[in-house]
Amino acid sequence: MNEAITKEDAPKASVSVFRKRLRKFRSLKRGYYSFIILVTAYILSFFLPLLMNNKALVVSYDGELYYPIATYYKGEFFGQFNDFSTNGRTETNYRLLKARFEAEDEGNWVFMPPLVPFGPSETPQVAKEKILIDAYKAGNFDVDSKDKKPEKSAEEIAKEEEKAYSGGDEDEDDGGFKYDPNKFKDDKDKNKSGDKKSGDDDEDDDGYKGDDEDDDDGYKDEDEDDEDDMGEDGEDDNYQYNPDTFDDQKEKALAKEKEEGKNKSDRDKLIAAAFPLPPSDVHPFGTDNTGRDLACRLAYGFNVSLTFALILLIVAYTIGITIGSVLGYYGGYVDLFGQRVIEIWQTVPFLYTVMILGAALQLNNDPSKPAYFQPSFILLISILASFSWMGMTYFVRGEFLREKSKDYVSAAISIGTKDHIIIFKHILPNSLTPVVTFAPFAIVGNISSLVALDYLGFGLPVPTPSWGELMKQALGDLKSWWLVSAPIAALFVTLLLVVFIGEAVREAFDPKVFSRLR
């Protein structure tokens, strides 16, 4: 290797070539800092559930600490009954809980993930939440009372939620529940459907504009831009804390905001706008076309993309290196035959074949697993790897052809070392230069492939956060500039960092020394 030996490269004690190259890499600032930034971001992205999530990290409730990030708590556990649909029988909405605790000021607190309080696959109903939060601020906690009408029968929820859930009672209990914080303690202990109160089902003709009566199981609903039935119990004036019905309360709040103007329009925007929502205080990057927080999707997508690219790199390179080294080491007919096979394999159109397989082998997501343990994730990597390992074989084969004529190989052969040990322990470490220098560019290719496949709809299955899927949404909605720009920008920045790294790695490991005459 004709390393350009600079002053700092000329050490007193002998330093391995690899060390020298690392030192060179570190001296190339642009690539080195890109490397640090990218690695930091990637490591951080594994802690995304702690940074961007709809689950609180810590909840202090009645003097005890809970960790919802690790455990599932129903809304009723914390005394939260208005989650727009199930009367606290689904998971707690911690954003609302936090707002209520803050408004109540009773020493309870919620520590939400610091960056974004939304989950990657969550469709937050920000508009509805805002009404509730406003109500909390106005001191009206009844909106979160246990008295809400469950929108679904208990059986439905039981089916969806937990099998252990016994069918609840549909009977019309007293509508006259009083807001009593102490009672929640009991509820929390029971934490059962047993004492579920299903309130007045039939009185939901509250006049809030934008209200839609038949909004049903709102929470995971894709297309709910319709307002929910927050104030359903409006007509029943059994609330004790405020004599006003909630409807009146709401109208008052609305009127108040009308004066303030800005908030009102803000909220109206939230309510009226169909998704995707533009960037706002709530969603600094806006939302995608089903209302999921874009920043969150992008960040989780970063993790998925890079993980995908790295695993694919490892798999494809393992295949390519193994085959390339066998061809190069044995040569002769093995080489000839192998070359033919590779040529055949290479003439198969890569992208189109992968598209066909991707379309044919769509597997469903297994929601219990994280993105990269999904069967479809593994399948897609196998498909892509089986059609992209060929490139590396040429380089490794070439390196092996050169290395195997060297003395240390002859020495190893002469003392009877086994072939696989010569290949993998003796020659391979000396033939890794092309592997290392091409790896960053292969990552660029892998990320691009994943994004392209996701964009075409043949990639990872639907709920997986993915840049390509966002771009697919964006193409159908070109006026949503944030939806178009954000994934492309994320892709661009990531690839740029990788390219900078790749350039520096190439410079350090395989420097081109140009002697320019004149």
Place this chain on the structure above:
Amino acid sequence: MWSYFARRFLLAIPTLLFSTLIVFLVVQKAPGGPVEAAIMASQMGGGQGEAGGGAVDMANNGVSQASIDAIKKYYDLDKPIHVRFYRWGKKILRLDFGVSSNFGKPVWDMLKGRFKISISLGLLGFFLSYMICIPLGIFKAIKHNGYFDFGSSVLVFAGYSIPGWAFGMLALMYFASPDYGYEWFPLNGIQSSPDVFKELSTWGKLMDYAHHAILPVGAYMLGSFARLTILTKNSLMENLGQDYVRTAFAKGLPERRVIVVHAMRNSLIPLATGLGHIFSLVLAGSYLIESVFQIEGMGMLGFKAIINKDINIVMGILVISTALSLFGNIVQDVLYCIFDPRIRFK
């Protein structure tokens, strides 16, 4: 040399045979084709389901054995796979790709029409990028480590870091979307609607095409921009360090002549050979770009065919791209011989 190419062509035949076999197997064995779906739906009752298939309509169990056989016979599925491949291959050799199940037209006729659109875009992009990248690469090499080199490197890095089709989408938003940005270019298609297009003069037609083609061609160009520029630069840099350049300088030739006449000619060899892959390159990126710009080209046809499970079109496109890339390999070698007489193939 000619015996080498004769052998190359002869070798290409088994290669084509095997790669079409792979293609054939992929399409036939991948679950979810229309026939497979129909047959599977009926077979589910018999407990013989070919696992892994896409959505199978369980309600459709009532397909009688007779109709399954009819379907199978119609699609030749009652024969073992090698017989099917043989029959299919015989048809392919006569350029009979069958009939599209969605459009009811012969696949070959459909492909011919679409091919023109894709190839015109692809060729434009290809030649324009050569016309930009080669001079740029040469300048970068001459001004190596100068301001121009660094400045254009930014472009090169940026160009490498954004896929052409993604850039096309961005351009579409800024320069074609009526809702956002400027409406300078049409939002989709490669020509105005047929009624309008018919009325135009030849010049008008040309301008109409150019107007539609600017953004997609730009996207095509971006795809190869970085690679070509760097390739040109590095190959020229390499040549500038060679002995014959030293000799030329020693003779007292002016620098301009040394670079343009001596070094550049040699440094363009690797680029010229890239021309061999022109046809397969044209197809490679078109799925994405044509889908972004809604151009009804070959890529779009192939994309939709996958979604609609139009197997004959899928197979046709696969065979054509396979043959083209194989052909491209040979052409590349021929070009090597033409442009670089030092290379002797044996």
